[in-house]
Amino acid sequence: MAQTRDDLDPALAVRILRLEAVVQGVAWGLVAGLLLFLATNVLVLKGGRIVGPHLSLLRQFFVGYQVTFVGSLIGFAYAFICGFAAGYLVSIVYNRVVRRRSNG
Amino acid sequence: MQRLVVIGAGPAGLTAAYEATRFGLDAVVLEKSDDVGGLARTADFKGFHFDMGGHRFFTKSGSVEKMWREVLGRKLLRRPRLSRIFYRGRFFQYPLRPGNALRGLGPWRAIAIVASWFKWQLFPYRTEDTFEQWVTNRFGRRLFRTFFQTYTEKVWGVPCSQLKAEWAAQRIKDLSLKTAVSNMFRRRRTTIKTLIEEFDYPVLGPGMMWKAVRDAIVDAGGTVELEREVLRIEHDGRVVSRIVTAHDGRPEEIEGTDFVSSMPITELVAKLDPPPPPGVLDAARALSYRDFLTVCLIVNRADLFPDNWIYVHDPRVKVGRIQNYRNWSPAMVPDPSKTGLGLEYFCTEGDALWRSTDEELVALAIREIAAIGLASAGDVAEGHVVRVPKAYPIYDSNYREHLDVLKTFLAEFANLQTIGRNGLHRYDNQDHAMLTAMLAVRNVALQEKNDVWGVNADPDYQEEVRLETALQRVFAKLDRFGFGVAVGAVAAAVLSLASLFPLIKGDPVMGHELALLAQYLPGYEASAIGMLRGLAYGLVGGFGVGWTFAVIRNAAALFSLAVIRRRVESRLLRRVFDYV
Numbered sequence: 001m002a003q004t005r006d007d008l009d010p011a012l013a014v015r016i017l018r019l020e021a022v023v024q025g026v027a028w029g030l031v032a033g034l035l036l037f038l039a040t041n042v043l044v045l046k047g048g049r050i051v052g053p054h055l056s057l058l059r060q061f062f063v064g065y066q067v068t069f070v071g072s073l074i075g076f077a078y079a080f081i082c083g084f085a086a087g088y089l090v091s092i093v094y095n096r097v098v099r100r101r102s103n104g
Numbered sequence: 105m106q107r108l109v110v111i112g113a114g115p116a117g118l119t120a121a122y123e124a125t126r127f128g129l130d131a132v133v134l135e136k137s138d139d140v141g142g143l144a145r146t147a148d149f150k151g152f153h154f155d156m157g158g159h160r161f162f163t164k165s166g167s168v169e170k171m172w173r174e175v176l177g178r179k180l181l182r183r184p185r186l187s188r189i190f191y192r193g194r195f196f197q198y199p200l201r202p203g204n205a206l207r208g209l210g211p212w213r214a215i216a217i218v219a220s221w222f223k224w225q226l227f228p229y230r231t232e233d234t235f236e237q238w239v240t241n242r243f244g245r246r247l248f249r250t251f252f253q254t255y256t257e258k259v260w261g262v263p264c265s266q267l268k269a270e271w272a273a274q275r276i277k278d279l280s281l282k283t284a285v286s287n288m289f290r291r292r293r294t295t296i297k298t299l300i301e302e303f304d305y306p307v308l309g310p311g312m313m314w315k316a317v318r319d320a321i322v323d324a325g326g327t328v329e330l331e332r333e334v335l336r337i338e339h340d341g342r343v344v345s346r347i348v349t350a351h352d353g354r355p356e357e358i359e360g361t362d363f364v365s366s367m368p369i370t371e372l373v374a375k376l377d378p379p380p381p382p383g384v385l386d387a388a389r390a391l392s393y394r395d396f397l398t399v400c401l402i403v404n405r406a407d408l409f410p411d412n413w414i415y416v417h418d419p420r421v422k423v424g425r426i427q428n429y430r431n432w433s434p435a436m437v438p439d440p441s442k443t444g445l446g447l448e449y450f451c452t453e454g455d456a457l458w459r460s461t462d463e464e465l466v467a468l469a470i471r472e473i474a475a476i477g478l479a480s481a482g483d484v485a486e487g488h489v490v491r492v493p494k495a496y497p498i499y500d501s502n503y504r505e506h507l508d509v510l511k512t513f514l515a516e517f518a519n520l521q522t523i524g525r526n527g528l529h530r531y532d533n534q535d536h537a538m539l540t541a542m543l544a545v546r547n548v549a550l551q552e553k554n555d556v557w558g559v560n561a562d563p564d565y566q567e568e569v570r571l572e573t574a575l576q577r578v579f580a581k582l583d584r585f586g587f588g589v590a591v592g593a594v595a596a597a598v599l600s601l602a603s604l605f606p607l608i609k610g611d612p613v614m615g616h617e618l619a620l621l622a623q624y625l626p627g628y629e630a631s632a633i634g635m636l637r638g639l640a641y642g643l644v645g646g647f648g649v650g651w652t653f654a655v656i657r658n659a660a661a662l663f664s665l666a667v668i669r670r671r672v673e674s675r676l677l678r679r680v681f682d683y684v
Contacts, residue, residue, distance in 0.1 A: 017580040017581060061602070093590035093594065095586075
């Protein structure tokens with residue numbers, strides 16, 4: 001009531017978010033895993049003479065991955081692990097930067 | 105033996121004495137008037153009962169609820185609530201519903217109100233310093249004038265353009281953003297529904313409760329002395345030693361070990377002997393009150409209207425609220441063919457209305473009840489006037505500063521505490537006043553250190569704090585720079601490691617395929633140089649992506665917060681008169 005229209009709430013607006021590393025890791029992992037799972041299966045359903053020539057290049061990094069349904073499950077697992085690692089690391093780095101900035 | 109002397113026999117004072125006797129203390133209550141109940145007393149006129157102000161028994165405090173049930177038992181009724189707004193001969197639903205309001209006002213007024221609403225949505229006040237600005241920005245000028253202005257000004261006696269937003273924020277606690285947003289996310293509670301739709305009420309009004317508490321105090325060995333005006337409070341600067349009261353025109357000394365006062369804090373300070381420093385007395389004089397009087401009418405008709413009370417917004421009459429006590433409890437009216445009404449006039453002690461004679465006030469009430477068409481003048485059998493001084497502490501722009509002076513001064517006394525609405529100069533309800541008394545007595549009996557001034561009567565407080573913390577986490581800002589750096593660092597690490605991988609593995613095909621990334625990242629290749637370039641690309645590109653994401657995310661969070669706040673505030677404002 002006492003705020004102006006532009007002043008939403010200092011307590012909320014000023015507070016800086018801290019990220020939960022594990023939660024972020026799981027979220028990023030699930031998103032990455034699902035993306036690869038869907039991307040693989042879209043190509044599988046589309047079919048054709050050569051299925052997913054570009055996406056299958058990922059097997060260079062994800063050993064055992066291929067553009068098939070079974071491959072999509074393997075890909076999900078790989079992408080989840082990589083996504084988890086990325087989300088986890090982003091959170092750790094972010095929290096450190098924020099802590100350093102707020103202290104300094 | 106510890107002896108607690110309590111000043112005032114209102115809800116706070118009587119609760120203090122009641123609790124004290126339960127702890128085995130000797131308790132004596134000193135009351136200036138000839139009846140108990142204070143601001144929550146029930147007047148008795150020819151067998152009809154009139155509740156001064158209308159006191160719903162509703163609390164979130166388990167201790168208060170327990171005491172009510174302990175004292176009243178089955179005499180506490182569960183009553184349905186109906187209260188509407190009366191404006192220009194029509195009833196409008198309360199809490200306000202825009203559709204109902206527009207239908208009731210007729211097509212032309214409805215069109216004007218909608219147009220006004222659009223205008224104020226497009227060109228609102230830039231700042232919201234006053235109650236008028238705040239409501240107008242949400243409902244438009246026309247709806248503000250129709251449903252908010254008149255009643256609020258009747259209650260407080262000042263134009264809405266002078267009512268500070270601070271006042272409303274303090275009184276309408278629910279309108280604070282954090283609580284409002286908390287409520288939005290909180291599971292809908294039955295207590296909220298209860299507050300709006302039904303409440304508990306003693307068979308014969310709140311006075312019944314306070315008379316029963318008085319009896320319980322006396323049964324437990326305490327004393328409740330009526331018509332005992334406090335003349336002075338003697339002290340040595342740190343300890344109060346005795347109170348001198350007027351008894352049958354003669355001064356009488358009342359000794360005690362501990363003292364609790366529910367009398368207006370301004371009067372308490374003025375009665376200290378020796379007197380406090382001039383600065384403290386000035387601060388006390390600067391605090392002010394709003395008063396009201398009720399004209400009680402006995403009407404020779406059984407059913408006038410179904411509401412417990414009606415808010416009268418009509419600017420043609422002075423009456424602010426009309427209570428129908430029969431609908432609070434049928435037992436309030438001894439004759440089923442009649443109705444007991446209370447016409448409430450808000451005023452200031454000493455003004456023209458306050459100084460009017462009882463006959464003039466009864467005549468005014470009869471004229472006004474007839475003018476607004478709720479009963480004809482011929483239906484009114486008799487009338488009676490009850491004046492309620494210092495009913496509402498006023499929160500003006502400097503009151504906090506003055507109150508702090510008094511608080512600091514009174515904190516020096518080791519055995520004196522103030523409680524209740526007027527003792528703390530706080531616009532609390534009956535249950536809050538009782539809770540302050542309970543805590544004050546615990547301080548005396550159990551040597552606890554409860555801060556009566558800081559008491560929050562809401563047991564949901566801790567839950568609210570937790571919710572606020574959670575909300576702060578949800579709506580807190582994502583640090584743009586921090587997130588940019590984090591995403592950039594991880595992207596750089598991924599790209600550089602990916603570039604190294606074919607070199608370590610010694611697989612030229614893999615390196616060739618990875619080099620396809622050069623389509624997007626010019627100059628990139630799977631080599632040691634490429635690794636460095638990948639590192640740079642990852643840092644810069646990742647930073648850009650992270651920074652942009654944080655900006656968009658923060659904007660979305662603030663936008664959703666603004667939408668939620670607006671929605672909740674509008675909902676609360678529709679029942680603003682519960683707080684006014």
